[in-house]
Amino acid sequence: MSEERFVTQITPKSEDFSRWYIDLIRRAELADYAPMKGMMVIRPYGYAIWENIQKLLDRRIKATGHVNAYFPVFIPESFLRKEMEHLKGFAPEVAWVTHGGDDELEERLAVRPTSEAIIGFMYSKWIKSWRDLPVLINQWANVVRWEKVTRPFLRTTEFLWQEGHTAHETYEEAQEETIRILEMYREFVETELAIPVIHGRKTDREKFAGALATYAIEALMSDGKALQMGTSHNLGQHFAQVFNIRFEDRHQNLQYVWQTSWGVSTRLIGALVMSHGDDSGLVFPPQVAPIQIIIVPISVGNWKETVLPVAKELKDSLERAGLRVFLDDRTEYTPGWKFSEWEMRGVPLRLEIGPRDVKNNQVIAVRRENKDKIALDLTGIEQKVKELLAEIQKAIYEKALAFQKENTREVSTYEEFKSLIEDKRGFIKAFWCGAEECEAKIKEETMATIRVIPMDQEKGQKGRCLYCQKEAETVAVFARSY
RNA sequence: CGGGGAGUGGCGCAGCCUGGUUAGCGCGCCUGCCUUGGGAGCAGGAGGUCGUCGGUUCAAAUCCGAUCUCCCCGACCA
DSSP: OTTOOOOOSSOOTTTOHHHHHHHHHHHTTSEEEOSSTTOEEEOHHHHHHHHHHHHHHHHHHHHTTOEEOOOOSEEEHHHHHTSHHHHHHHGGGOEEEEEETTEEEEEEEEEOSOSHHHHHHHHHHHOOBGGGOOEEEEEEEEEEOOOSSOBTTTBOSEEEEEEEEEEESSHHHHHHHHHHHHHHHHHHHHHHSOOOOEEEEOOTTTSOTTOSEEEEEEEEOTTSOEEEEEEEEEEETHHHHHHTOEEEOTTSOEEEOEEEEEEEETHHHHHHHHHHOBTTBOOOOTTTOSOSEEEEEOOOTTHHHHTHHHHHHHHHHHHHTTOOEEEOOOSSSOHHHHHHHHHHTTOSEEEEEOHHHHHHTEEEEEETTTOOEEEEESTTHHHHHHHHHHHHHHHHHHHHHHHHHHTEEEOSSHHHHHHHHHHTOSEEEEEEOOOHHHHHHHHHHHSOEEEEEESOOOTTOOEEOTTTOOEEOEEEEEEOBO
16 A cells, blocks of 8 residues: 555645645644744644754753843844944844833834844953853844745744854864854754765855854755854954954953854754655655654554553553653544654554454554554563654655765766756765855856765865856865755 | 645545526534444434635636635755
């Protein structure tokens, strides 16, 4: 029954990818449109994923010495204006508060598009000595950017994220932090979200407004387009100079601090959908799945007396083992209906239990990602289920990795590049001379951009620039992107 | 922001061109019976100021204008 489609309200992925994406998000109740342009409601089933992401990432943020705090949602216009390069980057998408009640404000307030400015201001008050450094603060918050084109999770007017903001004594320390976080994001996304990424530096054209350098993790969605999943910026002393964040160093010299900032957002949820989902619906990796195990009792005969008590006991014991379990004992739906429904919602493992299974002291386990069925003995099932979930997590990652590898290609000629980007998309590795002009022309002619310049470049490699044919030493990864 | 398409019970649509009593259909929902190992069946039932505002008309889902929202393709964008 592998090719049968039980869920008919969702456009098949192969037919229309973006329609599939939107249908799925709404049908699976991850999110729904709000009545204001570009805004959405993250529904409980979707928010549960965010909570799992928060929990798993926050743990890592704290483990690397950071602490959480919260800064204001409003930022005075003059603060943003202090840093023109930064403001220019954001100006078109800033939402402004002009009135408090009926009274016009003396100064407009920006609804934060990001918090460098307000945090920079506060840091200037808090940091006086090298003994105050480093400052390692993270905040979980919402931000607003008035985007023209919006899509649920991928780009919405308001979104949730975490933003880390650190201040250091030296450039080297700040750079180390920038890379440490990039690596933390890479490990987090690959381990917990089961999405393989490439990581590297952004070109000047693509970097954060006001940063010295921006690094990013990028993943390939299953339609062959790239999605930026997290960024880490070395801000240098730019904001320190603007907001006068100075400290007296170990040799009694007054110096500007070196800063970083970094973030990931609810876009990660969109990435989960687009990386792992299939024609039957969502596929969630167990680590972040809102429900890891769905128990479906097979309702035949006097199942309420025979099957249901065993199912309840199974649920309790799995919950005691620390698993997220839901027992679907609704009588108004048939087992078959429930199978399809929970597959659509991406639950990684289904346990079916009927009278025959009760008799045999077993359950039928069905994996979401490959639909394999196996019988599991009820005795000691907690351990077996945990192992199975770990296997599923790994299998989902391996599948995505295989896809990424298949769709990462190297080219040497521009003709080859153009035809690949048109038919197959995916990541394309090619030499680039470093000129912004070549980058711009390629984008104009093919809609592909440089996603990152990978960290792991071979030393001393030489080739010719994809566009201008001049000698080049840098390989860049190109793709069409979201 | 430019070009194109679309808004009709919860969802998917028909009706609109050519205005005319009661706005249909499928799915879903409710009640009952019967069923339940891959989205069961039968019977009965509820639910819509046709996105919103205004105009034309004796009469507007239908014609005209404005506006909001969504989708697609571009431009823009950490």
